[in-house]
Amino acid sequence: MKMLSRIVVTGVGLTAPNGNNIAEFRANLLAGKANISLIDVRYMGKHPAGICDYEKTRYQSRRELRTSTRAGSIGIYCAHEAIKDAGIDFEHFDKSRIGVYVGTTEHGNVETENEIYTISQFGYDTKFWSHHHNPRTVANNPAGEITINMGITGPHYTIGAACAAGNAGLIQAAQMLQLGEVDLAIAGGVSESPGTFGIFAGFKNQTALAAHEDPNKASRPFDKSRNGIVISEGGCLYTLERLEDALARGAKIICEIVGWHINSDAGDTVLPDPVRQAECMRAALKRAGLTPQQIDIVNTHATGTSKGDVQEMIAMRDVFADCPTTYVNNTKGFIGHCMGAAGTLELAGNLGAFEDNLVHPCINIDELDPDCSFPTLVVGKPQKADKVEYILNNSFGMLGINSTLIVKKFNH
Amino acid sequence: MTAESIKKIVLDIVAEIAPDEDLSNVKPDLRLRDQLSLDSMDFLDIVMELRKKYGIEVPEGDYPRLASLDSCAEYLAPKFAEKGI
Numbered sequence: 001m002k003m004l005s006r007i008v009v010t011g012v013g014l015t016a017p018n019g020n021n022i023a024e025f026r027a028n029l030l031a032g033k034a035n036i037s038l039i040d041v042r043y044m045g046k047h048p049a050g051i052c053d054y055e056k057t058r059y060q061s062r063r064e065l066r067t068s069t070r071a072g073s074i075g076i077y078c079a080h081e082a083i084k085d086a087g088i089d090f091e092h093f094d095k096s097r098i099g100v101y102v103g104t105t106e107h108g109n110v111e112t113e114n115e116i117y118t119i120s121q122f123g124y125d126t127k128f129w130s131h132h133h134n135p136r137t138v139a140n141n142p143a144g145e146i147t148i149n150m151g152i153t154g155p156h157y158t159i160g161a162a163c164a165a166g167n168a169g170l171i172q173a174a175q176m177l178q179l180g181e182v183d184l185a186i187a188g189g190v191s192e193s194p195g196t197f198g199i200f201a202g203f204k205n206q207t208a209l210a211a212h213e214d215p216n217k218a219s220r221p222f223d224k225s226r227n228g229i230v231i232s233e234g235g236c237l238y239t240l241e242r243l244e245d246a247l248a249r250g251a252k253i254i255c256e257i258v259g260w261h262i263n264s265d266a267g268d269t270v271l272p273d274p275v276r277q278a279e280c281m282r283a284a285l286k287r288a289g290l291t292p293q294q295i296d297i298v299n300t301h302a303t304g305t306s307k308g309d310v311q312e313m314i315a316m317r318d319v320f321a322d323c324p325t326t327y328v329n330n331t332k333g334f335i336g337h338c339m340g341a342a343g344t345l346e347l348a349g350n351l352g353a354f355e356d357n358l359v360h361p362c363i364n365i366d367e368l369d370p371d372c373s374f375p376t377l378v379v380g381k382p383q384k385a386d387k388v389e390y391i392l393n394n395s396f397g398m399l400g401i402n403s404t405l406i407v408k409k410f411n412h
Numbered sequence: 413m414t415a416e417s418i419k420k421i422v423l424d425i426v427a428e429i430a431p432d433e434d435l436s437n438v439k440p441d442l443r444l445r446d447q448l449s450l451d452s453m454d455f456l457d458i459v460m461e462l463r464k465k466y467g468i469e470v471p472e473g474d475y476p477r478l479a480s481l482d483s484c485a486e487y488l489a490p491k492f493a494e495k496g497i
Contacts (some may be wrong), residue, residue, distance in 0.1 A: 062431040067453070128464060131456045 007174040008246050008410060009254045011239035013081025015074060016345050017050030017232055017335045021081065026352040029360035030382050034334045036215040036230055042197040048215035049194040050232025050336035060149065069111060069136050070192035072145030074235035075102055079146045079186050086239040087252060099182035100143045100156035101172045103165025103189030105339035107158065108137035110195035142190050154182050162397025164262065165189045166236065166343030167405045171260045173240045183245060188237035188344035203229055208305045219336045220364035221302035221309050222372035229303045230336030236344035254351060255407040259288025265400025272308055277315035277402050284404035292320050296388040297359055299346045300330045301396045303337050310371045327385060329378045333363040343395035343403065353388040354409040413492045415485035422484045425461045429454050440481035467495055
């Protein structure tokens with residue numbers, strides 16, 4: 001069998017509730033700055049949510065924005081920013097050899113709810129239902145909008161993988177590059193979830209929706225008083241290339257993707273299974289040829305629900321039981337749960353550690369839940385590590401989907 | 413309603429649909445799609461906005477009659493009158 005190419009990340013474009021590029025995002029994570037607002041949710045009143053304030057018209061005309069979905073708009077912003085960061089001569093790049101793989105937790109709920117609301121104002125007469133509904137709600141919408149905006153004629157699709165979708169987008173891209181299907185991939189995840197009241201109502205009735213008088217304190221994974229998820233939007237897309245191609249064009253290489261795995265709990269629809277999570281992490285480590293001790297940072301998925309955080313820590317203690325230099329953190333205290341974008345955004349927040357050896361902290365842990373304790377959990381302030389060579393990123397989702405991605409510092 | 417008022421209504425709708433377009437020099441006797449960057453979905457938006465804002469229905473067979481501002485005014489005048497607008 002032919003040796004598979006090594007896959008590297010050469011560009012990052014993102015928008016998060018607390019940053020519209022990787023430098024701003026990283027600085028706020030190190031400074032402990034969350035940015036969660038109270039928004040009006042249709043039919044439900046005010047709830048905390050993470051909202052992005054990226055410059056929408058940087059890459060889209062106002063006319064495009066009128067018909068674009070929020071997920072499409074976020075994707076377009078992130079894709080352009082990633083290409084710019086990668087320093088690719090995009091104008092002369094063969095657009096038929098670019099693949100766009102975008103992870104989403106859900107898509108179409110926002111647009112469908114909006115149309116139902118519109119026709120409710122006209123006695124539920126469907127002749128007032130927008131002709132834009134179908135192109136807005138097809139599952140490939142966020143990825144397809146990117147191709148239309150950028151003139152990319154290679155393959156595009158979304159990866160529906162609940163909250164594991166961001167990692168899944170990167171894994172799909174790596175595989176397509178290794179298969180030689182494309183020469184450049186734009187991949188990651190996006191979320192427009194705060195626009196749908198259904199996700200708020202669903203989590204609320206599941207007793208898993210965060211509430212706090214101070215919105216910036218609402219998302220508190222591992223804290224004893226955590227009470228649920230803060231729903232957020234955001235996006236983070238990377239440019240991925242085969243190592244030989246990146247070296248040939250003299251690209252700045254941010255990191256190498258060295259291991260990954262996706263598996264399924266095959267059990268409960270919402271309660272995570274630590275046994276399968278641990279299996280997922282071990283399989284990714286095996287693919288990378290690493291021991292748990294070699295991992296320097298683990299970014300946890302923990303969302304701030306009472307049970308999910310505990311389950312994840314059971315898996316963590318199983319895999320990383322004897323790893324005194326493996327630091328553990330979490331990003332959701334700062335930005336809430338960015339759903340399809342969570343995996344790639346949270347990984348992006350840790351990439352700066354390859355340069356500064358700083359592990360950003362978890363925030364909003366006023367009293368650590370003993371059931372969520374971990375010896376090297378970084379709480380409150382950044383932790384200086386002796387070295388950061390490997391980062392392991394976990395993202396788990398409903399219907400029992402688990403994803404682990406491992407990246408390695410690239411030594412030029 | 414005067415022809416000029418109807419043209420303004422249509423132009424206001426076009427301004428919402430195509431907010432980046434310069435509408436200051438739209439010629440009333442020329443096809444809108446020849447002067448502005450409007451596609452078939454945009455055109456359907458004009459039909460939808462007439463329906464939502466004024467309760468005016470434009471059957472598919474009559475779509476060509478909305479081609480220019482002049483033809484809009486001619487076609488829509490009796491419909492606005494019917495609605496008592």
